[in-house]
Amino acid sequence: MELARPARAADRQACTRLLAQALVAAATMRGGAALVGEATPASLLERWSRPRDARLLVGEYEGAVVGLAAAKARDAPRGRHGLVECCYVESPARAVGVGTALLEAAVAWCEEQGCVEVDALALPGDRTTKQRLEAAGFTARLLTLSRPSG
16 A cells, blocks of 8 residues: 655654665766755755645655655746655655655645646656656656856
């Protein structure tokens, strides 16, 4: 049985472990180093622990915390805007529905915050994430390319 729920203080150690894994995985992908930057599990937990602006969710499978997702909401010119910044499930627990439950819970939270649209991030070349997001109803609307100046 999979379950997505808001993270609790007791989940801090599991969230720190999962975020460390997610940062390493992202940093090895094309564009990941720029996305990760100087982020640490502690800095991300701090950023996503502001109840008005962000929600940190954990995914459980057979009683163990095996995944997490983070969503943010902010005011934008066309209304409140949501962003699923992270959705990560550790490798042994993938393909059992935890990621889907986390993504659905993150989007639901954004909608509860009055968001008129919700975006999600996927790194270039990460077809698995892109396909999962498309299966959940997301469509690409912008591709951001960057080049170091100088």
